[in-house]
Amino acid sequence: MNNHNKLYIDGQWVESTSSHWLDVINPATEEVITRVPAASREDVDRAVQAAAQAFDRWANTPASERRALLLRVAELMEVRRDELVDAVTDSLGCPRHITGWLHVEGPIEAFRLFAEHASITEETAEHGHSLVWREAVGVCGFINPWNYPLHQFVGKVGAALAAGCTMVVKPSEQTPLQDYLMAEILHEVGLPAGVFNLVPGHGPEVGQGLCEHPQVDMVSFTGSTRAGIEIARACAPTVKRVTQELGGKSPYIITEDCDFTAAVRYGVDDVMINSGQTCTALTRMLVPAGRYDEALEIIRTRVGEIEVGMGEGAFMGPLSSMRQWQQVQDYIQLGLDEGATLVCGGPGKPEGQGQGFYARPTVFAGVTNAMCIAREEIFGPVLCVIAYDDLDQAVAIANDTPYGLSSGVYARDHTAALAIARRIRAGLCFVNGGEFNYQAPFGGYKQSGNGREFSIHGVEEFTEIKSAQLGVPAQ
Template sequence: MSPLVLDDAGAAIARSGQAYIGGAWIDLCDGEMLPVVNPATGDVVAKVAAGTAADLDRAVAAARAAFPAFAASPVEDRLALLERIHALMLGRAELLAQTLVLEMGATISHARAAHIPLAAAHVQAAIGVLRDYDFLTMRGSTAIVREPIGVCGLITPWNWPLYQIAAKVAPALAAGCAVVLKPSELSPLSAILFAQIVHDAGAPAGVFNLVNGTGAEVGAAMAAHSDIDMISITGSNRAGVLVAQAAAPTVKRVTQELGGKSPNLMLPDTDFDKAVPLGVLSAFRNVGQSCSAPTRMIVPREHLAQVEAIARATVESIIVGQPGDPETMMGPIANHAQYRRVQAMIAVGMEEGARLLCGGPGQPEGLEQGFFVRPTIFSDVTSAMRIAQEEIFGPVLVIIPYDDVDQAVDIANDTIFGLGGHVQGADLTQARAVARRIRTGQVHINHPAWDAHAPFGGYKRSGNGREYGAFGFEEYLEVKSILGFA
């Protein structure tokens, strides 16, 4: 049984300090527990085990022992496993959604509409890729064979906890890898539920393992471990650098998705009445806690006043409140450290001379308990300002005016990051041309539908490698050439 149960109030409670290793829930080497805080109240609602390097050793040993048989398993077996995981995720969707509300303050409406279905969609995408993938192709008499890379250490963040777990675990299992998962210690409860789903789906013992703990302890040990063949991390730039440094002596593969400061470039022919509200809501989705959030709105100077009026009206329509209320559109920041960061950066924007359009420091009226912030927009921002360069990771949008399209592209690219980008415009030919000039791993034109198969990853300091669809799947494969095969 999972070390997670529900009390009569529906709160997720972590039982004894355990990890999921070798197909079973087992006690850890140390009895230390980590608090899980409800960001809507600031109360500790659960405690989870703090794993150690010794616990990681056990998990890696289990994965290493399970890998050969799983790597050789028929594609049909892996497809069936992923289909059972997908079905169980959908069947337990409400439990997962309520857990996300509790552990990271996701609104129940957003958890139900985005966090859970998009996570399940990554499993479905892995199924689709695996079903049609050709692991052996021929070039003349040479065979090109793609094989699972081995044991994978997966490090996932607190802002989209279940989504990022599915985006990594599903393709890794589809490829035939064995995995050890270390979720964020700030939002670990959904990971426990996911581990139980994998167990109930009948994954072979050792193929999937879960060790909770801190980045400094479990994450560092994972990156340096000689029996882990690959690390995939989604997190801060600082965390990604530390993982890469620790992984270097063992020359393991490291894929990183490390954040961004994504531009939303509005061309002069944009339908601003339509595009600006969508841009504001996209920037503030998940309380702005998305690495690809388009938090720099780059607009023609002659339309600045119009954009400001629409943006302000959009913010005034946002309902900030308790995340369990279906009417709430924006809940709290997910944890106290990030709350303090957001407040500090709002103060920086004001000190830098940016014009505060709406929001500002402090908490919304009536929401003084918990980690709630006021949706904030600054205008007359320049690229030299910290609020235009640093990832704030909260509902803070900056509006930057431009005089011509070349300048707009320069502004869009004037950042150390290169994860996501948006282009708005009526002339699709021009929008496509501008999208090609933006130095990011993904660009959205006119707010298209989300695509689970569109490769996602960064240029520059936003990381290395790609996730989602076939590109994400192939990160978990090695390439072997066999000459004289034919």
């Protein structure tokens, strides 16, 4: 991968018109490992123009050809799997042995699944004297996050390619490396020039430039709710379609009669994986008051087993940046100031981890849902344990949040768990330890965003629906 110093526009690696650069820092070593251009508004315009010129041809490419190309992308991702793993590991700080299954294998599968939905634009339905079909929405601007950078890249790019859209992609400033690899892969498979364009840079230049550009038809954003609000405002004057996957403060209801040890340990792992930098993390664990102390003992045992570092035995790597580390430290201190009881962890770095943005896996007890640590997204390895008296109260606590991205229920069986899940206002529910599924839609309610990613529903987001009303045939 030798193109870090370029942008990818109109099928070519080109120089940026900007003289500014973005340092890419390894969170485990705090060292600069490379740098990429911080593109300008002029660069954004060049990329959008290329995407606009390529749109008609790509949107009208037969679905069979789009399908074959997406499958070839998945094949090359397999070939370059180790490079993708290195790219995410080096810039995000996830331990390498975890990066493969957490950050790379799923996106490869997702690309294959998107290929099977390319025919969506060639399906026509009859409704009385009308025909109804879907067409590609147009030129898309993608603003991607740093916490699951390849996952979210594929969720947007794979779906948009299947639907026949063209695009300009802005990777996160912190984790652009896997996007460069994907640009090389897309170039190698023969994607027509202009269909995919890669323009890294700062939000005010590249992100806002995409939102305000009159030839961008749709913007898809993954990030904080605060930033999502600004994205929506910037897109409003040109009436773009906007899809957003935003923040979360997800509840996890554990029932009295479930496999309690398995349920509690699952909840701890869900929060601590990826160093807590997961939008769907089940950061509010709701346990029956009668088993509260038992839950805390299980938590202490599991947290005590967690190794922090980058070695083969590590479960948690560093946080993504010094800024993120400081934010987590501030919230841990806030929890102490609010009167929550520290069960595990606390401020500072783990013992023996002087270098790198490492945080201690932290658990608070005695938490009420009125506390800031229970209401605001910390985005770090911090778990809040909340007691409830009955299931009605548990559901009320679960829904007492401005967010609605994810949730979890662990009950005696699926029937009992699903009855609770249906009462939780969230777009996703992990039932009895269920795993993420790329064949199911992903997205949230309320201030967790709008729209869905992955599955056929994710492809539908990148289409417009057209109807044709048929007159009486001439005699």
